[in-house]
Amino acid sequence: MSARCSETSSVEALWDGRLDANREGTLRSHLATCQVCASESRRLEALRAALRALPAPQASPLAIAAGRKLLLDAARAAVPAREAARGRALALGAAALALAAGVAFWIARTSAYGRDHGLAGSSATLASAPSELELRVTPGSDARWSQVSAGPSEVVSLAAGSLDISVNRHGSARRLFVKLPDGELEDEGTVFTVTVAREHTQKVSVTQGSVALRLAGQPERHLAAGETFEAPHASLQAGSDSATPAADAGHATLRRPDSAPGSTASGHTVKPGTEADACPGAPRFEDCVDTFKRGEYAAAAEALDRYTATCSHHAEDATYLRMVSLARAGRTTEAATLARAYLARFPEGFRRKEAERLAAGG
């Protein structure tokens, strides 16, 4: 039978600093004479010591310094953005008058870019000069919309109506999102028009560049220049703004560049996310992945090079796989260069840590 003491249960409270001075003094005296309580105290000591002895993550001084720079770059990118947003809010009344007069509302701002986990950041290896994102939003007369800067991103929210949007990146890595009632659209260097009605995206027409369209419950679509997305029954829902008749019920319509504007003959119906993913002349992304999986890294790098040169789909994944392929093929300099390009293009990319390491020659 083990010995017991009525004070043992208070030892933990003493250890945690929960006792007043008098009680603490009494218990300390007691500890000097009671083996049971002293043992409990030693047990608590040992547990803390063991926990504090667990191997701590040892970031190198270089990594800490790089992290610090990333952080401060991101912070500096975020703070001017917030100030700019406040400034724009004050100007909103004047802008509304301009909009009523049908005058395009120009927003041009300068910022460093970064990543953010919802916040912001950039790579220490990319200490780029501030770059400019030029955003031109021309709303239709029925548009209900707003625009804010959020960390590394510009966010246009469209509740209803149409917006013509033109983006000139001037090398900026800032991202542009159009928030839609049923999803979002991300610009990839673009001139495009988006229409919303009855809480649903009705139409997206891309004139230059490409956009990624992500609607709730549907796979991501990439629309290139000349392509148009139309929701089922878009012409009925969007009224006269939609020039193309409705597609089959349940399917979106994707019109290819060879579709004459307004033509109904060449418009065709596709299941979302299938035909839109095909890139003529490019190897299939799945084949590139298979090559990588087989360990044929040089061949995978070449295939992915051809893929990314032709096709904008899976851009982040393809770029990442290509940099890893290059690294594993021993082409570390090329891998580092590509890693830096990855970090510039995808500051919030899922593989940024690996990219940062490869960019540093790791």
Added chain:
Amino acid sequence: MVAELARGAFAASIAKAAFGSDSRPNREREESDDDARAMRRLAQGEIDALGELYDRHQAAVRRFATRMSGRAADGDDIVHATFLAALKNASTFEASRSCRAWLLGIAAQLMRRERTQGARWARLLGAFRTPEPGWTQDPERALTAREGLDHLERALLRLPEAKRVVLVMAEIEGLGGEEIAQALGIPVGTVWTRLHHARRELARALEAGGES
């Protein structure tokens, strides 16, 4: 097992951890004034203040993230996100509070949110993840002398998160009950209860491991 861990290399740590001899409170008091000043400057948009806070607390946030997740690779991301969240919320910081506890509370929230938001991070191209260098691959971990710590680490990660976060904040980060309560937004009584049970469960797990 606990007693074994306490011997040898831990003797010095134990001595320092004895009642009244821990220098942490004094050091933290000295830091708290600097932190409060830095937070005020940060709230006014002075980004350099964020660098000061990073210099003082990044190691604690990194350590906390690792202890909570068991993955050293998470450290950089959590540190980055935590300090940026601090920037965004600088104006809400109360000078009377511990900045480090506040940061660890943010980190805990971020980690909880990231976990509940799904496995996208892990899923995306996870099969192609490049091996990560660093302490997790430390060859010493394979040595017998480290087995106890490995076991402790595993036992810690098996604790329910609500208890683990309190235990890590209290025992590893040295935060007081009030600080933990504020950081996590829970009553201080709940802190003590969770801490007590966490210690008991951890001790039981270690004893069971030591016998096996």
